[in-house]
Amino acid sequence: MNRRTLIIRGAAVLLAARARPASAQAAPVLIEMKGSPRGERVAFVPSGVGVAPGTVVRFVNRDAGNSHTATTYHPDILDRxxxxxxxxxPWDSDLLLPEDAFEVTLTVPGVYDFYCVPHEHAGMVGRIVVGTPDDTGWQGPATDPGDLPDAALAAFAAVDVILAQGAVLPPGGDPT
Structure with a gap:
């Protein structure tokens, strides 16, 4: 390979890297699925997180004793x-075995509530705030409790706290 070819290829690589959107270059935001050693507590950690539109969120099951899901509340999924x-x-990761992962890219501003299908009644829920209330089209949190169990409703972090802190631990902290 001559010097000219090397320079042209190097320039092409640099231009391609610059052409990629910033969100494609950023590392995914991590939300772990965790449980206590005996399984009496399960949670998403963090349970509340604020991100910019276009962010990739990666869910990883770090609970050696349980399978978990990351599932949005939506009528198209289990008529929720x-x-x-x-x-x-809407998204549904299906059951994730220990160390399995699932990713989703969130582009629409607003509040996304999600849950673990087998552990919703234990309060294993989370909230992602995409953007801020100043963003065009931003939708705030749902106000109708619907058929959600009390433990789930009590576990959602407040939007203003997520926006102020960036990330929020589940009630009672990290279960591990």
């Missing part, structure tokens, strides 16, 4: 009440 922005796509 909608607790994500109207324009957002």
């Amino acid at each position: 009440p909608q607790r994500i922005p109207d324009a957002a796509q």
Whole structure:
């Protein structure tokens, strides 16, 4: 390979890297699924997180004793009440075994509530705030409790706390 070819290829690599959007270059935001050693407590850690539109969120099951899901509240998934922005796509990771992962890219501003299908009644829920209330099209949190169990409703972090802190631990802290 001659010097000219090397320079042209190097320039092409640099231009391609600059052309990629910033969100594609940023590391995913991590939300871990955790449980206490005997399994009496389970949680998403953090249980509340604020991100910019276009952020990739990666869910990883770090609980050696349980399978978990990351599932949005939406009528298209198990006929649950909608607790994500109207324009957002619902997601369901299906069961994740220990150390399995699932990723989703969140582009629509607003509040996304999600849960673990087998552990919702234990309060294993989370909230992602995408953008801020100043963003065009931003939708705040659902106000209708629907059919959610009391433990789930009590575990959602307040939007203003998530926005102020960036990330919030579940009630009672990290279960591990």
